[in-house]
Amino acid sequence: MTSQVRVSLPQHLRTLAHIERSEVVIEVEGPVTQRSILDALEAHYPTLKGTIREHDTLQRRPFLRFFACEEDLSHEPPDAPLPDSVAAGKEPFLIIGAIAGG
């Protein structure tokens, strides 16, 4: 099964990947999870490899967070299913830069 998932990226990653819109729509095969979304995103935009997850461990970079449906999913297992509304494209999967700085 293929899902059309909306992904929202922070400004600096959109600039890096030459994405002009605030959201991209990614085709995700199989269960919609953090891992499957990020795998599909990186396959479409290889310059994002290493900028959201570490290269080899695939650990989320510490200053980025994953939100959806008004929930912080950053600490959920990467293979846990995401809410149906994300899989259905009704709600975006949000990749957020943690606030920092003066």
Added chain:
Amino acid sequence: MSKARVLVGTKKGAFILTADGKRENWEVSGPHFAGWEVYHMKGSPVNPERLYASQTSSWSGQVLQCSDDGGKTWYAPGGGIQKSPQGWPMGESNRFVYDTSPETGAPLTTHQFYDGTQHPWEFKRVWHLEPSLTDAETVYAGIEDAAIFRSTDGAHSWQELSGLRGHGTGPKWQPGAGGMCLHTIILDPSDPDRIYIAISAAGAFRTDDGGKTWKPINKGLVSPYLPKQEAEVGHCVHHIAMNPSKPGTLFMQKHWHVMRSDDAGDNWQKISGNLPTDFGFVIDIHSHEPETIYVVPIKSDAEHYPLDGKLQVFRSRTGGNEWEALTNGLPQANCYVNILRDAMAVDKLDDCGIYFGTTGGQVYASTDSGDTWKPIVRDLPAVLSIEVQTLS
């Protein structure tokens, strides 16, 4: 007519400043990579239109950027040559993997950490990019945690020169307050197999076989913050400079102390002389006068700003020990900026231009060997690095 192109890396993007040979009127382009820290940019001596940039952020890590038109347009290496069927850039130019292969020595996997324990090497960022003197596609990267990498395919892929970490002293290397960074790479124009590097806080090292093996070159350095003040390694070297016309002579700004070596780093002598303070970060050499050197004294390791709020470049025309303050055009009151280790450069025009950038966002230039200065741009984000290209 000749031109100067100044490459400015800042805390929030890159800027490129260009002027004709008179260097009176400057055009400013940028910010490139807005919002990202640009630790360093440098152009290839072989093809000056090929620029390399280290773009990094605490949020999203390391990205390498290239330009083939002198900084007008940029691409993450891979994107310039190889594209996906959909036309998206390919490649993983930001992947720096420490070498642990048995074939190349399986070098050390720990270094000394702040608390004195041993800590594994972890890639943080690229501090310095040094393009090859002979091949525009070859570039070296100095990284944190300290190691040197090389790319021979235009920064598409990177391989560690692991003999440096394999030298055997790695467990004694330790991070300074800014991290354990390899910040200086100098390629010897007279010997393609000779490379110098410097690490905070490990010291200076040299290879004479193209990077296979390395040795510490810290004899003569004295560091009061080490249990053994003249230790083989552990010194916080801030920067090293070499004039290509005199490659056996090196000048060093250490944490404290300004030093010189006339035997390719085998022995160092202190040349602080009459400097009002010999703490500092930058050091550079006049393009046409290999015994004329420049430093910017900083008050102390606790107070990273000029003495008495007066920004002064000090010049020695005698290769050290005898220094004169250069103040004309520089703020002489209430100036509390810092000048970071890679933020000074010289051009090769007949009247050698000297440039430096401050953490207050000013880039100062002199076109008369330092006698007078003026800000060529003054409200940028904090300047991390300066390089200059002399273009015909």
